[in-house]
Amino acid sequence: MEKSIWRKKPMSAYEADIKNNQLKRVMGKWSLTAIGIGGIIGGGIFVLTGTAAHYHAGPALALSFIVAGIGCVFAALCYSEFAGMLPVEGSAYAYAYGTIGELFAWVIGWGLILEYAMGAMTVAVSWSGYFNKLINLFGIEIPYYLRNDPFSAASYATNNNLEPSSFAFNLPAFIITWVVTWILVKGIKEARNTNNLIVVLKLAAILFVIIVGAFYVNADNWHPFIPEPEMVTHEDGTSAEAYGIRGILSGAAAIFFAYIGFDVVSTSAGEAINPKKDVPFAIIASLLICTVLYIMVSLVLTGMINYKEITGDALKAPVAFAFDHVGKPWAVLIITAAATTGLISVMLVMMLGQTRVFLGMAKDGLLPKFFKQIHPNFQTPWKSTILVGLVVSLVASFTPIGVLSDMTSFGTLFAFAMVCLAVLILRIKDPNRERPFKTPMLKLIAPLGIITNVGLIALLNGLAQKLAIAWLLIGLIVFFIYGQRNSNLNQMDKD
Numbered sequence: 001m002e003k004s005i006w007r008k009k010p011m012s013a014y015e016a017d018i019k020n021n022q023l024k025r026v027m028g029k030w031s032l033t034a035i036g037i038g039g040i041i042g043g044g045i046f047v048l049t050g051t052a053a054h055y056h057a058g059p060a061l062a063l064s065f066i067v068a069g070i071g072c073v074f075a076a077l078c079y080s081e082f083a084g085m086l087p088v089e090g091s092a093y094a095y096a097y098g099t100i101g102e103l104f105a106w107v108i109g110w111g112l113i114l115e116y117a118m119g120a121m122t123v124a125v126s127w128s129g130y131f132n133k134l135i136n137l138f139g140i141e142i143p144y145y146l147r148n149d150p151f152s153a154a155s156y157a158t159n160n161n162l163e164p165s166s167f168a169f170n171l172p173a174f175i176i177t178w179v180v181t182w183i184l185v186k187g188i189k190e191a192r193n194t195n196n197l198i199v200v201l202k203l204a205a206i207l208f209v210i211i212v213g214a215f216y217v218n219a220d221n222w223h224p225f226i227p228e229p230e231m232v233t234h235e236d237g238t239s240a241e242a243y244g245i246r247g248i249l250s251g252a253a254a255i256f257f258a259y260i261g262f263d264v265v266s267t268s269a270g271e272a273i274n275p276k277k278d279v280p281f282a283i284i285a286s287l288l289i290c291t292v293l294y295i296m297v298s299l300v301l302t303g304m305i306n307y308k309e310i311t312g313d314a315l316k317a318p319v320a321f322a323f324d325h326v327g328k329p330w331a332v333l334i335i336t337a338a339a340t341t342g343l344i345s346v347m348l349v350m351m352l353g354q355t356r357v358f359l360g361m362a363k364d365g366l367l368p369k370f371f372k373q374i375h376p377n378f379q380t381p382w383k384s385t386i387l388v389g390l391v392v393s394l395v396a397s398f399t400p401i402g403v404l405s406d407m408t409s410f411g412t413l414f415a416f417a418m419v420c421l422a423v424l425i426l427r428i429k430d431p432n433r434e435r436p437f438k439t440p441m442l443k444l445i446a447p448l449g450i451i452t453n454v455g456l457i458a459l460l461n462g463l464a465q466k467l468a469i470a471w472l473l474i475g476l477i478v479f480f481i482y483g484q485r486n487s488n489l490n491q492m493d494k495d
Helices: 012-020 028-038 043-085 092-097 103-134 149-157 173-188 187-218 244-254 260-266 273-306 318-325 329-363 382-400 401-427 442-457 463-486 488-494
Strands: 232-233 239-242
Touching: 028 187, 028 260, 028 273, 028 329, 043 092, 043 103, 043 149, 043 239, 043 244, 043 273, 043 318, 043 442, 092 103, 092 329, 092 401, 103 149, 103 173, 103 329, 103 382, 103 401, 103 463, 149 273, 173 329, 173 382, 187 273, 187 318, 187 329, 232 442, 239 244, 244 401, 244 442, 260 273, 260 329, 260 401, 273 318, 318 329, 329 382, 401 442, 401 463, 463 488
Parallel strands: none
Antiparallel strands: 232 239
């Protein structure tokens, strides 16, 4: 038993996976970079800037993005080394399987499932908020109980002296999930083209926010830049200490999932034309570009509006709310339309990553064959994509955004820490392996990556921590009941 849970997938098996790849290799380095930017720019800028400023860091949100960015740089460099050596779908899961062992790989894979699924759900709820903001500009309003989960709907009814509804369902979030699911089932080429177009629109919108918003910054809103610590009540009714140094760090933990896009680049290696060179390039390029944009937007947002005033519906569309606050409705229309469109690509990237992790695990026998079935015409894992769409659409319709985003951050931080550990172990155990990209100063970078990411996990919302740990425990049960017994390596051992 002890030996079997630490058995490693041989390099020959990875080489066979690459040769037998059934996915279309249609993405160059800039398409991969666009995948990263498409995943990174979205919820972090258009939504979490509001929640992180109000509930965690205040004007010091820019420092939170810097802290999170530093943690990401450590992980991105380690990811890049692995991505060059093992250019297959599965991301951190695949890397761990070939270096540390089966149980370790399973735990990472299970954490990635949490990361991508919760990320897609969070963005679906965010998209709903911006979509409602957009149609409101044209005088159309969806009843509050059809645009909110039950918890948020109850809070909305109380705050607005309305009769509480016996039923609440986030209909826009449900619908957009199925639109994205259809695009992903149709094919990676269609998904790539859709993402590339939306990324261009998003970058234009972000530059618009930074340039135009700078003219309406009130420096008084930045004072004090790091507010004194105090207790703040969150959407789910729990209270936690916010602001000060702890607030900056907890803010970094809360917004960490905003950087998930570069991780998705590595899950797309099976569809890259030259994965050994292009995947490392795209990982680092997308991270650096987006970190700079995050910092600039957070400074503009907290300068335009006091962080204390970002409450209620403003939490779901803070950037648009800021321009509305300074009396620029024409800008609100542009930003809201861009955000509504832009968040679609984030969902697309999240769900793409989710299905590719499933595909990698199923190919290794750790998940049922259902998850690796490729459509004969579309050449996509269509059955697992539809299943992911079903789960994401239902959970997003009934769950508050705060809990979803923190659980996503848990999965992301956990995976990043494990990748830093795995690349360090492999460098020690197999220093002579060919590495198209080598992480500089690994003995310093990897430990710093582990410490940073584990430290930020400890600062997440308590409820989200408990739910995420419960998810990992469920994963262990599934592993010992199904995964370990059915893995390809187990069948080889028997033979």
